[in-house]
Amino acid sequence: MLSTKFRAIATLSAVVLSATLLTSCGDSASADKTLLKSIESGNVTLGSKYDQPGLGLREGDGSMTGLDIDVATYVINHIAEKNGWSTPKIEWRESPSAQRETLIQNGEVDLIAATYSINPSRAESVNFGGPYLLTHQALLTQQSNTEIKGLADLDGKILCSVTGSTPAQKIKEALPTVQLQEYDTYSSCVEALSQGNVDALSTDATILNGYAAQTPGAFKVVKLEKEGKPFTNEYYGIGLKKNDEEGTKAINEALEEMLESGEFDKFVSANLGAGDEIDPGTPGDLSFLKS
Known part of the structure; x- marks a missing residue:
């Protein structure tokens, strides 16, 4: 009975050791x-x-x-x-x-x-x-939006960006009254914008130009400036x-x-x-x- 028990323990130990060695090798391979x-x-x-x-x-x-x-x-x-x-x-x-x-x-x-x-x-x-x-931060709004023409016009508005990205936070720092809404992807922000659930999307102009070009006539890109210069350099x-x-x-x-x-x-x-x-x-x- 003891012999069987010891064999079981030995087998389990061998399995654990083998798994440890494999993990160690995997970590080493990743490190190299x-x-x-x-x-x-x-x-x-x-x-x-x-x-x-x-x-x-x-x-x-x-x-x-x-x-x-x-x-x-x-x-x-x-x-x-x-x-x-x-x-x-x-x-x-x-x-x-x-x-x-x-x-x-x-x-x-x-x-x-x-x-x-x-x-x-x-x-x-x-x-x-x-x-x-090098690109610069900008805004994407619905084509029909005539209110948002710059940073100050975001006062009290709902601004969308993605989790882990910095553009919307930079605007929040410059204009504390803006309301931030974050999604996992920019495409989710674009969908929210098209449905009127947010007022604008902010990120790099390169990204926004791509979305505007994908649906001609639906959206427009609004430049962001501060004291006559681009709001950010990306x-x-x-x-x-x-x-x-x-x-x-x-x-x-x-x-x-x-x-x-x-x-x-x-x-x-x-x-x-x-x-x-x-x-x-x-x-x-x-x-x-x-x-």
């Missing part, structure tokens, strides 16, 4: 993972938005379209070609604003290009390649694992080539038309984080 290793292996997982027309959109057939998709794909292929590696297979992973740092830190994605504004807080958690573009970057300096350098080199060759202008034109409120960034220059 870098962007260049993933590209060289032939398989990469890239994060982006799935619901932002012109930037990151999952089409009905499962394909991905948008500026961020084109930029991320260019970067991966450029790095592979420069190192003499085969073009890797790309798997896309939806990356909502509130989950981006976590997805990178957990090793669930190799990089994220998802209207990812570089700011000091985020830069403490992940590395950033870029910026590859520098889009590519997020990757913290301290992956080799990967960051490779991304910046790819972005520089993309901007200098004119490919970026082609991507903007194809996805966002005239590309109002969009300027190219300077990859590797993060000096704005100190201002």
